[in-house]
Amino acid sequence: MRLSFIDSPTSFVLAISDANAALVTFGLYSLIVLGLAILSHRLLSRRNFLAEYFLGSRSLGVWPFMFTFAATSASAGSFAGFPSLIYAHGWVLALWIAGYMMVPLIGMGLLAKRLNRMARQSGAITLPELMYSRFGHGSVAVVATALIVFLLTFYLVPQFKIASIILQSLMADVPIWHQSALLLGSVTSTIPYLDQADPGYLLGLLSFSIMVIAYTSLGGFRAVVWTDVLQGIVMFTGVIIMLVLVLQQVGGLSKATNTLAKMTPPVLCDATFSRTDKTAAGPIQIPSESWFELAGAEGKPTRLFRINEIARILEKKNDSKSVKCVELLSQYERDLFQSWKEKKKAVIVPDHILAEVSNEKPYQHGAGQTGVYVSAPGPNFNDVNGFLPIALAISFFMYWAIGGAGQPGSMVRLMAFDSVKTLKRALALLVIYFGVIYVSLVLIFCCSRVLIPGLDQTPDRIMPLLSMHLASTAGIPWLGGLLMAAPFAAAMSTVDSFMLMISSSLVRDIYQRGFNPDVSDKTVKRLSYFCTVAIGVIVMFAAVNSPKFLQILIVFTGGGLSSAFLIPIFYAMYWPRFNNTAAIASMLAGFFSYLSLYAAGVYIHQAAKPYLLLSQDPFLWGLVVSAAVGYFVCKATPPAPLEIQKKFFGRNKQAAQ
Amino acid sequence: MNEKSAQSEGETSFEYDPSYLNALRELYVMGRLWVISLVWSMGYCALFAYRSPEANEPVAIIWGVPSWVLWGIALPWGFCSVATIWFALFYIKEDDADLLAAEALLEESLKKSESDVL
Numbered sequence: 001m002r003l004s005f006i007d008s009p010t011s012f013v014l015a016i017s018d019a020n021a022a023l024v025t026f027g028l029y030s031l032i033v034l035g036l037a038i039l040s041h042r043l044l045s046r047r048n049f050l051a052e053y054f055l056g057s058r059s060l061g062v063w064p065f066m067f068t069f070a071a072t073s074a075s076a077g078s079f080a081g082f083p084s085l086i087y088a089h090g091w092v093l094a095l096w097i098a099g100y101m102m103v104p105l106i107g108m109g110l111l112a113k114r115l116n117r118m119a120r121q122s123g124a125i126t127l128p129e130l131m132y133s134r135f136g137h138g139s140v141a142v143v144a145t146a147l148i149v150f151l152l153t154f155y156l157v158p159q160f161k162i163a164s165i166i167l168q169s170l171m172a173d174v175p176i177w178h179q180s181a182l183l184l185g186s187v188t189s190t191i192p193y194l195d196q197a198d199p200g201y202l203l204g205l206l207s208f209s210i211m212v213i214a215y216t217s218l219g220g221f222r223a224v225v226w227t228d229v230l231q232g233i234v235m236f237t238g239v240i241i242m243l244v245l246v247l248q249q250v251g252g253l254s255k256a257t258n259t260l261a262k263m264t265p266p267v268l269c270d271a272t273f274s275r276t277d278k279t280a281a282g283p284i285q286i287p288s289e290s291w292f293e294l295a296g297a298e299g300k301p302t303r304l305f306r307i308n309e310i311a312r313i314l315e316k317k318n319d320s321k322s323v324k325c326v327e328l329l330s331q332y333e334r335d336l337f338q339s340w341k342e343k344k345k346a347v348i349v350p351d352h353i354l355a356e357v358s359n360e361k362p363y364q365h366g367a368g369q370t371g372v373y374v375s376a377p378g379p380n381f382n383d384v385n386g387f388l389p390i391a392l393a394i395s396f397f398m399y400w401a402i403g404g405a406g407q408p409g410s411m412v413r414l415m416a417f418d419s420v421k422t423l424k425r426a427l428a429l430l431v432i433y434f435g436v437i438y439v440s441l442v443l444i445f446c447c448s449r450v451l452i453p454g455l456d457q458t459p460d461r462i463m464p465l466l467s468m469h470l471a472s473t474a475g476i477p478w479l480g481g482l483l484m485a486a487p488f489a490a491a492m493s494t495v496d497s498f499m500l501m502i503s504s505s506l507v508r509d510i511y512q513r514g515f516n517p518d519v520s521d522k523t524v525k526r527l528s529y530f531c532t533v534a535i536g537v538i539v540m541f542a543a544v545n546s547p548k549f550l551q552i553l554i555v556f557t558g559g560g561l562s563s564a565f566l567i568p569i570f571y572a573m574y575w576p577r578f579n580n581t582a583a584i585a586s587m588l589a590g591f592f593s594y595l596s597l598y599a600a601g602v603y604i605h606q607a608a609k610p611y612l613l614l615s616q617d618p619f620l621w622g623l624v625v626s627a628a629v630g631y632f633v634c635k636a637t638p639p640a641p642l643e644i645q646k647k648f649f650g651r652n653k654q655a656a657q
Numbered sequence: 658m659n660e661k662s663a664q665s666e667g668e669t670s671f672e673y674d675p676s677y678l679n680a681l682r683e684l685y686v687m688g689r690l691w692v693i694s695l696v697w698s699m700g701y702c703a704l705f706a707y708r709s710p711e712a713n714e715p716v717a718i719i720w721g722v723p724s725w726v727l728w729g730i731a732l733p734w735g736f737c738s739v740a741t742i743w744f745a746l747f748y749i750k751e752d753d754a755d756l757l758a759a760e761a762l763l764e765e766s767l768k769k770s771e772s773d774v775l
Contacts, residue, residue, distance in 0.1 A: 094726045095706060098698050101734040102691050105741045109687055113680050113749070120756050253721030261716055374716045374723045376706035390703045397699055401691065420751045427745035431738045439734070574684065642670070650671040 023174045025481025026167075029234070029489075033215055036226040040219030060225060065417040066426040067232035068225045069108060070433050071493035072409050074235065078441070079490045080162060083466075084459035086445035089380070089387040090260060090373030093442055096388055099400030100438050104430040107404035112414045112423050114573035118648055119415035126501075127408050127565075128509040130415070134572050135580035136644050138513070143584050145509040147564050147591060148408055152498045153539065155557040159498075160543040163212075163491035164204035169464045170481070170488070177203065197544050205543055208492075213536035216496040217529050221416070224496040231489035236437065238482060243440045245470040246447045256447040262370050263330040263449065265363040265379040266456050271325035273311050274318050274354045284353065286311040286320070289454070289465075291337055292349035294357065304328045304337055305357065306454035313353075324457035325357065329368070333453045373449070381456075391615035399617055403559065406566025406623075409497045499539075503531040556598060556610075563594040563622025567630050575634070576645040582634035590626025594618050676752040683749055690744070694737050701729035 060068065086093040115130070122133035128148070132141040171177035177200075184206070185199030194202065215223050250256045273286060288310045294303045309323040328334070340346035349355055365386040366372035366379030373379065376393070377386025388396075404410060417423055448466050455462055471480035507527050512519055519527075568586045571578040597618035601611035610618045639645070706725035708716065717724040722731065 091723050091726055092706075094730050095702050098702075098730045098734070101698070101730075101737040102694050105687055105737070105744065106691060109683070109741075109744070109749075113676075113683070117676060117753065117756065120760070254718065255721075257718050257721050257723065261718065371708065371712075371716050374718070375708040375725070376702065390699070390707065393702065394695075394699050397695055419757060420749065420753045424745045424749050424751070427749075428742045431741045431745075435734065435738055439731075574681065646671045649673055649677050651674045 021478035021481055023171065023177070023481070025478055025485060026170060026488075029485050030211055032230060033211065033227050033492075036230065037215035037219035037223040040223035040226060043222060060413075060417045060422065062422050062425040062429065064225050064229055065413070065422055066429045066433065068228040068416075068493075068497075069410060069413045069426070070430060071228035071232045071235070071490070072413060072497045073103070073107065073404055073407075074437070074490050074493070078437075079235070080166065080460060080463055082441060083445045083448070083463045084461075086442060087448050087459045087462045088456060089378035090449070091257075091442075091446055092376045092378030092386075092388050093445075095376055095393050096396055097400070097438055097442065098393075099397035100434055102401040103404050104427055104434055106401035107410065108414070108423075108427050108430060110405045111411065111569060111573055112417075112427075113420060115411060115414045115569070116417060116420075116423070118573065121648060124415070126504045126508050127411055127415075127569075128505060129513070131568075131572065131583065132509075132513070134640075134644065134648060135583055136641055137580040140580050140583045140587075141509055141513070143587055144565070145505045147561070147587065148505050149502055151557045151560050151564075152408075152502050153535070154553060155561075156495060156498055156502075156535075156539045157542045158553050159491050159495045160205065160208065160539055163208045163488055163495065164201055164543065166204075166464070166488045166491065167208055168200050168204035169461070171204070194544060202544065205540060209536060209540040212492055212495050212499070213533055213540075216499050216536070217532035220528075220532075221500060224493075224500060225416075227496065228493045231493045232433070234482070234485050234489045236433065238485065239437055239440045239444070241479065241482075242444050242467070242470060245474055246444045246451070246466070249470065249473055250447045250450050253443065253447070256450045257374060259332050259450045260446060261374045262332055263373055263453075264368055264370055265366045265372065265381075266326040266328050266454065267360050267362050267367075268381060268457055269305075269325050269327060269357050269360040270322040271305065271307055271311070272322045272356050272358070273313060273320040273349065274356070275313060276352050276354050278318060281316050283315045284313040284320075286313075286349055286353065287347050288458075290347040290349050291341075291454075292355045294355065301334075304334055305355070308455060308457035322358065326454050326456045327357070327360070328454050330453075332450075336453065373446075389615065392612070392617075395612075395615065395617045395620060399559075399619055402566065402623065403562040403619055406562030406569075407558065408561055408565055409494070409501055411565070411569065412497070412501060499532055499535050502535050503528060506531050559617065559619035559622065560591055560594055563619055563626060564588075564591040566590075567623060567626040571630050571634070576649040577639040578630070578634050579637055579640040581637045582630050585633040586626045586630030589629035590622045593625040594622030597621060676750075676755075679750040679752050683744075686744060686748060690737065690740050694733050697733045697736075698729055701725070701733075705729060 082093070082097070085096070118124075118134060119130050122130060124130035124133050128141040128144040131144050132138060181200040181203045184203050188194040188197070188199065188202060197205075215227060219226075247253060247256075271292075273284075275284070286307065288308060290307050290311075292305050292307075294305065296303050305325055305327050307323050307325045311320040311323045313320045328337075337346060341348065361381070362368070363379050363381050364384045365377070369379075376390075377388045380387045417426065444466075445462065448462055452462070452465060452469060455465070468480045471477055507524060511527060512524065564587050567590060568578075568583045571586065572583060597613060598610045601609050601618075604611055612618075613621055702725055706723075706729060719727050
């Protein structure tokens with residue numbers, strides 16, 4: 001069956017040559033990742049298995065330590081969610097992300113020195129094991145392990161899904177990928193559960209899962225660190241290249257910001273298309289991002305629209321289903337459209353297709369106003385108070401730095417560097433790395449609205465679309481693949497670290513310490529490989545039909561981990577008196593107060609969003625409760641045993657002499 | 658509380674490790690820097706970044722950046738970056754010589770025992 005396409009030389013859909021270039025780039029990237037895993041696997045056979053597999057023998061130097069810390073912190077959200085927010089709300093995202101100015105100092109500096117020293121003193125490989133040594137009691141480690149396994153497993157599902165979607169959009173127009181998806185679809189269409197998923201998405205999920213499971217289980221921590229270095233370099237290079245291209249193509253930052261200042265938020269709506277010639281019966285496909293115009297009311301100019309989804313009129317049908325669409329209101333957008341139209345660069349819905357618009361909804365904050373994209377609180381479709389009221393901005397400022405410090409995934413990295421000298425240099429480098437990445441992202445995606453207007457119903461697609469737009473305008477198609485590899489790399493580097501954390505918790509903290517302390521090295525090895533693979537496979541299946549609210553799942557689990565772990569670990573590092581009972585109380589109080597605010601939010605709003613007590617994120621309340629409970633319980637109970645205090649806080653007399 | 662020992666608190670009776678005391682000093686500096694950045698950035702932006710829907714005056718733009726971003730975010734970000742690099746390179750004490758020496762000794766003895774077995 002042939003589809004009648006509406007053609008345009010610069011449709012944002014990838015040309016075949018561009019798609020093949022993207023495939024080659026991605027193929028090379030995958031080969032390098034697997035090569036690193038094999039190299040790392042060889043190292044494993046020469047060193048102590050557990051310490052090497054789960055902690056890289058505690059020997060990370062400056063660059064690997066900096067890159068693995070940075071790559072683990074930057075999840076897929078940094079390269080998919082964050083750009084889409086900048087696109088949707090403008091310069092106010094600089095305020096939203098401002099807390100990142102303190103992330104290197106607080107995220108790395110707050111716990112690094114003490115955590116690393118205590119881990120080396122006790123020989124601990126995992127975070128629960130370190131807590132066991134610090135408090136001299138197994139119960140705290142059991143609670144920590146349960147929280148880590150429970151929350152991290154939930155965290156992995158959306159990461160798998162986001163990475164698969166990225167891969168799917170990267171490969172969507174590669175012929176071999178398309179054929180493989182069709183073949184996979186014919187197999188899965190008869191299998192219950194799998195039959196509900198889109199075959200293209202399933203293929204993306206399968207490819208991503210095989211790659212990440214293979215290299216993580218094969219190479220362990222060192223493979224993860226080496227790939228983090230590679231991924232960190234990909235992210236850094238990708239962002240720098242994008243910044244140069246975007247500033248060049250937009251005509252400079254001043255021009256872009258001045259244009260943005262004159263733009264007003266669009267009206268969101270739905271569009272349906274129908275044939276004017278009812279005798280024609282062939283299927284018609286209208287590409288996403290096509291433009292169309294409708295006559296305005298009397299005395300008003302023509303109305304300009306852009307669709308954000310593919311519209312299809314099926315064979316023997318006269319109408320398409322309704323698709324997401326935006327009405328563009330700014331003079332700049334009209335001028336841009338006219339210029340693209342004259343140069344035949346715009347995909348325009350032809351006259352023989354009739355468009356009808358319905359369900360028109362203006363922004364609740366910022367509708368019809370200029371300047372909203374360059375000031376706070378930023379335009380918002382859903383809320384009259386705008387995107388970022390000041391109380392929420394303060395909450396985010398604290399969340400980025402403190403929340404990052406409380407992630408167990410980051411804490412494990414802090415246990416793995418080889419000396420304080422390494423920490424000092426890595427901290428200085430991290431300042432530059434994060435500064436360049438996040439400042440550049442804000443600049444790039446503030447300009448993106450000027451280059452590609454009218455994506456407001458599907459802003460999540462701005463990263464891949466901008467990558468391909470920049471690469472194709474610059475005449476370097478392979479660059480599109482490299483630029484899109486950045487968010488994929490970010491998802492991968494988060495997933496691999498968390499898979500290892502869960503695996504280490506199960507093998508070391510539950511099986512070895514709880515059930516079989518005398519287990520042989522061979523069994524530990526087999527169990528570790530098995531657990532890493534099993535976790536990957538379970539999460540992969542969960543991601544086939546994962547829940548809709550992915551972003552809230554990521555935020556919920558990230559905040560939950562910080563609420564539970566940051567304060568007890570902080571007290572454990574800096575307060576000799578802090579004991580086992582207070583640690584458990586602090587951990588549980590932090591987590592359950594956080595959970596309660598989410599439950600209250602669901603009950604009050606009847607939607608999956610938290611209750612913001614005094615406009616502050618639940619994570620901050622979790623920290624406050626955790627700190628207060630930890631403090632009072634510690635004061636009300638006997639201090640930690642003297643020998644433990646001496647071990648971790650006392651002067652080493654021999655060393656002093 | 659005595660800075661060098663825990664006796665005055667009546668909880669313990671030992672001398673604190675210098676690395677722990679160094680870490681505490683470093684913690685205070687980190688805390689102060691964090692408060693400075695929070696007050697500067699959020700304070701400036703609360704006063705100058707927010708614009709009422711009725712405001713008609715255009716947002717000032719300097720070097721292609723809204724002025725509130727330049728003074729309220731870019732400048733404190735630059736200050737924090739310089740302060741963090743200074744803190745990392747010149748303030749943090751390299752006080753893990755005892756651990757490094759102990760680890761080197763352990764590694765040496767392991768190698769020796771391995772060669773003895775062989």
